[in-house]
Amino acid sequence: MADSDGEYVEDMSDDDLVGHGVSQTVQSDYGTRSKAGRGAKRAGDGRLKPKSRWEDLRRSWEDVVETADGTLTIGELLEAEKRRRLLRDTTPLQRGIIRHLMLVLDMSFAMSEKDLLPSRYRLMLDYAVDFVREYYEQNPISQMGIVAMQDGIAVRISDISGDPVEHIEKLREWKEQQEPKGNPSLQNALEMCRASLFHAPSHGTREVLIIFGALLSNDPGDIDDTISSLIKDRIRVSVIGLSAQVAICAELCTRTNAGETSRYTIAMHEQHFRELFLAATMPPIARSAEQTRPSLLMMGFPSRMVTSADKMSLCACHHRPTREGYACTRCRTKVCRLPAECPVCSLTLVLSTHLARSYHHLFPLQTWVEVSWADAKSTACFACQAVFPKPPKSKTILLKGKGKQQAGGKPPPVEAKGASESGRYACQTCGSHFCIDCDIYCHQTVHNCPGCQGGSGGGETSGGHTNGVAMEIDS
Amino acid sequence: MNPLDVVDDSTHYHSRGTVSVPNLLTIIIDTNPRAWAALANVLPLSQAIATIFVYANSHLAFSDDHHVALLASHCNRAVWLYPEPPTPTKPPSEDVEMGDAGSGKPSQPAPSANKFHQFAKLEASVLRSVRSLIDNTTAADVASTTTTQIPGALTLALAFINKMHLAVMGGSGRRGISPPPDTEPAHKNHRRSRIAVRARILIISVSDSSAEQYIPTMNAVFAAAHSEIPIDTLSLRGSPTFLQQASHITRGNFINVLEPRGLLQYLMVGCASAGLTPDPNDNTASGNRARMKLGKQTPVPPQGGDGGDPLFAPRAESVDFRAACFCHGSVIDTGFVCSICLSIFCDIPDGGVCRTCGTKLALGNYGARPAVSAAAKGKEVQAEG
Ligand SMILES: [Zn+2]
Ligand SMILES: [Zn+2]
Ligand SMILES: [Zn+2]
Ligand SMILES: [Zn+2]
Ligand SMILES: [Zn+2]
Ligand SMILES: [Zn+2]
Numbered sequence: 027m028a029d030s031d032g033e034y035v036e037d038m039s040d041d042d043l044v045g046h047g048v049s050q051t052v053q054s055d056y057g058t059r060s061k062a063g064r065g066a067k068r069a070g071d072g073r074l075k076p077k078s079r080w081e082d083l084r085r086s087w088e089d090v091v092e093t094a095d096g097t098l099t100i101g102e103l104l105e106a107e108k109r110r111r112l113l114r115d116t117t118p119l120q121r122g123i124i125r126h127l128m129l130v131l132d133m134s135f136a137m138s139e140k141d142l143l144p145s146r147y148r149l150m151l152d153y154a155v156d157f158v159r160e161y162y163e164q165n166p167i168s169q170m171g172i173v174a175m176q177d178g179i180a181v182r183i184s185d186i187s188g189d190p191v192e193h194i195e196k197l198r199e200w201k202e203q204q205e206p207k208g209n210p211s212l213q214n215a216l217e218m219c220r221a222s223l224f225h226a227p228s229h230g231t232r233e234v235l236i237i238f239g240a241l242l243s244n245d246p247g248d249i250d251d252t253i254s255s256l257i258k259d260r261i262r263v264s265v266i267g268l269s270a271q272v273a274i275c276a277e278l279c280t281r282t283n284a285g286e287t288s289r290y291t292i293a294m295h296e297q298h299f300r301e302l303f304l305a306a307t308m309p310p311i312a313r314s315a316e317q318t319r320p321s322l323l324m325m326g327f328p329s330r331m332v333t334s335a336d337k338m339s340l341c342a343c344h345h346r347p348t349r350e351g352y353a354c355t356r357c358r359t360k361v362c363r364l365p366a367e368c369p370v371c372s373l374t375l376v377l378s379t380h381l382a383r384s385y386h387h388l389f390p391l392q393t394w395v396e397v398s399w400a401d402a403k404s405t406a407c408f409a410c411q412a413v414f415p416k417p418p419k420s421k422t423i424l425l426k427g428k429g430k431q432q433a434g435g436k437p438p439p440v441e442a443k444g445a446s447e448s449g450r451y452a453c454q455t456c457g458s459h460f461c462i463d464c465d466i467y468c469h470q471t472v473h474n475c476p477g478c479q480g481g482s483g484g485g486e487t488s489g490g491h492t493n494g495v496a497m498e499i500d501s
Numbered sequence: 502m503n504p505l506d507v508v509d510d511s512t513h514y515h516s517r518g519t520v521s522v523p524n525l526l527t528i529i530i531d532t533n534p535r536a537w538a539a540l541a542n543v544l545p546l547s548q549a550i551a552t553i554f555v556y557a558n559s560h561l562a563f564s565d566d567h568h569v570a571l572l573a574s575h576c577n578r579a580v581w582l583y584p585e586p587p588t589p590t591k592p593p594s595e596d597v598e599m600g601d602a603g604s605g606k607p608s609q610p611a612p613s614a615n616k617f618h619q620f621a622k623l624e625a626s627v628l629r630s631v632r633s634l635i636d637n638t639t640a641a642d643v644a645s646t647t648t649t650q651i652p653g654a655l656t657l658a659l660a661f662i663n664k665m666h667l668a669v670m671g672g673s674g675r676r677g678i679s680p681p682p683d684t685e686p687a688h689k690n691h692r693r694s695r696i697a698v699r700a701r702i703l704i705i706s707v708s709d710s711s712a713e714q715y716i717p718t719m720n721a722v723f724a725a726a727h728s729e730i731p732i733d734t735l736s737l738r739g740s741p742t743f744l745q746q747a748s749h750i751t752r753g754n755f756i757n758v759l760e761p762r763g764l765l766q767y768l769m770v771g772c773a774s775a776g777l778t779p780d781p782n783d784n785t786a787s788g789n790r791a792r793m794k795l796g797k798q799t800p801v802p803p804q805g806g807d808g809g810d811p812l813f814a815p816r817a818e819s820v821d822f823r824a825a826c827f828c829h830g831s832v833i834d835t836g837f838v839c840s841i842c843l844s845i846f847c848d849i850p851d852g853g854v855c856r857t858c859g860t861k862l863a864l865g866n867y868g869a870r871p872a873v874s875a876a877a878k879g880k881e882v883q884a885e886g
Binding site: 327 | 864
C-alpha cells in the first residue's frame with residue numbers, strides 16, 4: 027500500500043517534466059486538476075479550452091499521500107505546485123523594457139456578475155490597483171493609461187503618464203462612484219488606445235491590455251479595420267477574458283501579436299485572474315523584425331537635494347512648494363519626483379536605480395535544480411539555515427537514487443522539473459543547496475543567488491570552502 | 502485579520518499573553534580585513550564587536566519577541582555568525598529554529614550565572630564564528646579582493662527574514678493544509694498581507710562600494726524595499742555609495758560616522774529610534790499600519806520620519822544618484838542610455854552601436870530641442886540671477 031502511494035508521487039513529477047517541456051506558459055494550473063487541464067490544452071493544439079469552474083472542484087483530500095512511514099503528507103505535492111509556478115524560461119530574452127501600455131477595463135453590464143467574488147467589477151478594480159503598483163515597480167521608466175468600456179463607448183479613466191498615484195486615485199474613485207452598465211465596445215476602446223499611443227516614442231513598446239468580461243462587443247464600424255490599423259501602428263493587444271472565449275478577441279490577439287496565440291487567456295477563478303493580470307507586468311519579449319526601434323536615449327541622472335525650510339521653492343511639475351527635489355541636469359529646473367520628463371527642456375530624468383530595477387529582466391537568475399538523495403550531503407539550507415530532512419535509510423529509496431544517478435550521469439545538465447525528493451534545490455553555478463522557500467523567494471523577489479553572491483564555490487575567489495567554513499566552526 | 506492568528510502560528514516565539522509582532526534585527530558586519538587594519542588605531546575589530554554586542558543585547562532585552570541575527574560580510578564570502586549554521590554531526594531537529602538556532606551546542610561552556618542566557622549564547626556563537634572566519638582567511642583571500650560581500654550578506658539576511666515571515670504566517674511548506682488559492686508567491690500578495698515580522702537590517706560598513714556588485718546589491722535592495730525592510734547603514738570608513746542609495750530606497754538611516762570611537766552612541770541614538778522603540782500602534786498586530794505606510798510604488802523622497810516613531814532619525818541631506826557609465830566607469834549626470842539593455846554611456850558610441858548588446862541604435866538630435874527665442878532667453882537668465 028505504502029509503496030504504490032510512493033509511486034503515485036513519482037508519476038506526478040514525471041508528468042510535470044513533460045508538461046513543461048511542451049509549454050512553458052505563464053498560466054498556472056492547480057493541484058490535481060493540473061494534469062487534466064494541460065492535457066486538454068495540448069489536445070486542442072494550441073487553442074485554449076478552459077474548463078468551466080464547476081468542473082474544477084478541488085478535493086483537498088485527494089492531495090493527501092501516505093508516505094513510507096505511514097504519515098500523511100501533502101508537502102511534496104505542494105512543493106511541486108510552488109515550483110511549477112517558478113519554472114520558466116531563464117534564457118535572457120530581449121524584452122521591451124520601456125513600455126507604453128493602455129489598460130482597458132470592461133465596465134459593462136457583464137461585470138456585475140458575481141461568479142468572481144465579491145463581483146467581477148470590484149475584483150477587477152482591486153486587482154487593477156495591484157497591477158498599477160506592480161507595473162511601476164517592475165517598469166519604473168514606463169508609462170500607462172487606463173480606459174473603461176461602458177455604454178458602448180470608451181471612457182478615459184486616467185491619461186497616459188508615469189505616475190502610479192494618479193491612476194490609483196482614479197481607480198478608487200471609479201470603484202466608489204460608478205456602476206457597471208451598458209454594452210462594451212472593443213472598437214471604440216481600441217481606437218481610443220490607438221490615439222493615446224500615437225505619440226509614444228518609437229523605442230518603447232505599445233501595448234494594450236484588455237480585461238473583457240462580456241461576450242459581445244457593440245461596435246460602430248468594422249473592427250477588422252481597427253485591427254489592421256493597430257498592426258500598422260505596431261500596437262500589440264492582450265486580452266484576459268472573464269467568462270468564455272470570444273472569437274474576435276482571439277483574432278485580435280493573434281493578429282496583433284504576429285500569430286502568437288498565448289496573449290489571449292481566460293481566467294478560471296479569482297486567483298487565476300490575479301495571476302494572469304499581474305503576469306502582464308513582466309516586460310514583453312521583444313520580437314524579431316521588431317516593432318520597437320532601438321534608440322539611444324539621452325537621460326539625466328540628477329541627485330537629490332534638500333534645501334532648508336526657509337528656502338522652499340516650487341517644483342516645476344506640480345507647482346507645489348517643496349524642500350526636496352531634483353534639479354534637471356541640463357537646465358536646473360526643479361522637479362519633485364522621478365522618473366519625470368523635465369517640464370522645461372524635456373530631458374528624461376531618472377535615478378540610476380530606476381534602470382537597475384529592470385536589470386534582473388536582462389540577467390535572470392538561473393533556475394535551480396532538484397537534488398536527489400544520492401547527492402543530498404548538505405545539512406541545512408545555505409541561505410536561511412533551515413535544517414533539511416536526513417536521507418532515508420530504507421532500501422527502496424536508495425535504489426531509486428542510484429537509478430537516477432545512472433540515468434542522468436554526474437554532470438548536471440539536469441532539467442528542473444518539480445519538487446525535489448530530498449527537499450533541496452541546487453544552484454548549478456555555485457553548488458549550494460537551498461530549501462523550497464528560499465528557491466521561490468530568490469527567484470521571484472531577490473533575483474540573486476545567495477551562494478554565488480556570498481562567495482560560495484563557483485566564484486574565482488574561493489574555491490571549495492563554502493559550507494566548509496560553517497562546518498569547521500563547530501568541529 | 503484576527504490577532505489571535507498570529508499567536509496560533511508562532512508557538513515557538515513565546516508571546517506570553519501579549520500579542521506582538523516578532524521584531525528581528527539583522528546586523529551585517531563588514532569584516533573586510535584591510536579596512537579594519539586601517540581602523541585598528543581608532544577602533545579595533547574586537548572592540549567594535551563588543552560594542553555591537555551591547556547594541557544587540559539592548560535589542561534582545563527589550564522583549565521576548567525581539568530577535569537578532571548576525572552576519573559577516575567578509576572579503577571573499579558572506580558567513581552567518583548567529584544563529585550558527587547547524588553542524589552536520591548534530592542530529593537535525595525537525596523544527597526550524599529561527600532566532601534560537603544554535604542552541605544546545607555540546608562544546609558550549611557552562612552558562613555563567615551572572616549573564617542572561619540569550620546574551621551569553623549570542624556572544625559565544627559570534628566570537629566562535631568570527632574567530633574561525635579570521636582563522637580561515639588566508640593571505641591570498643585578502644590579496645585577491647579589496648571589497649566585501651555585501652550583496653551576498655544582504656541576500657542571506659533577506660532569505661532568513663523571509664523564512665521567519667513564512668514561519669510566523671504559517672505559510673511554510675512544512676505546515677499542513679494551509680495553502681488556499683492564496684499561496685502565490687510572497688512577493689505578489691504581500692501587499693495584502695499584514696506585516697508578520699518587523700525586520701530591520703543594519704550594516705556596519707567599512708569598505709567602498711565596488712562597481713561590479715551594483716546589480717546584485719540593487720536586486721537585494723529592491724527586494725528589501727518590496728518587503729518593507731529598512732536598511733540602516735553605519736559607515737565607519739570609505740564611501741559606500743550603493744548603501745547610501747539602499748538606505749534611501751528602503752527608507753532606512755544612513756549615518757556617516759565621523760568619530761568611530763563613538764560607535765556605541767551612534768548605534769544607540771542613530772539606529773535605535775525605529776529598531777528598539779515599541780510602536781504603540783503596532784503592538785496589536787492589527788497590521789493595518791505597516792511600519793512604513795504606502796507610498797512604496799516609487800522611491801519617493803521620504804516625508805521626514807515615519808510618523809509613528811517617537812524619535813526622528815537623522816536623514817541624509819542629499820543622496821548621490823548619479824550613474825557610472827559602463828564604458829569608463831566615470832560618474833556622470835547626463836548620459837546616453839541604450840533602450841534595449843539600459844546600458845549607460847557617457848558619449849554617443851561610434852556608429853550608434855551599443856557597446857554592451859551590439860544593437861544598432863537610432864540617434865536623436867540631443868539637446869537641439871527647444872528653440873528658445875532671444876527674448877525668452879533673456880528673461881530666463883534674468884529669472885535665474
Ligand atoms: Zn512636482
Ligand atoms: Zn531641463
Ligand atoms: Zn532556505
Ligand atoms: Zn549560486
Ligand atoms: Zn564612459
Ligand atoms: Zn544595448
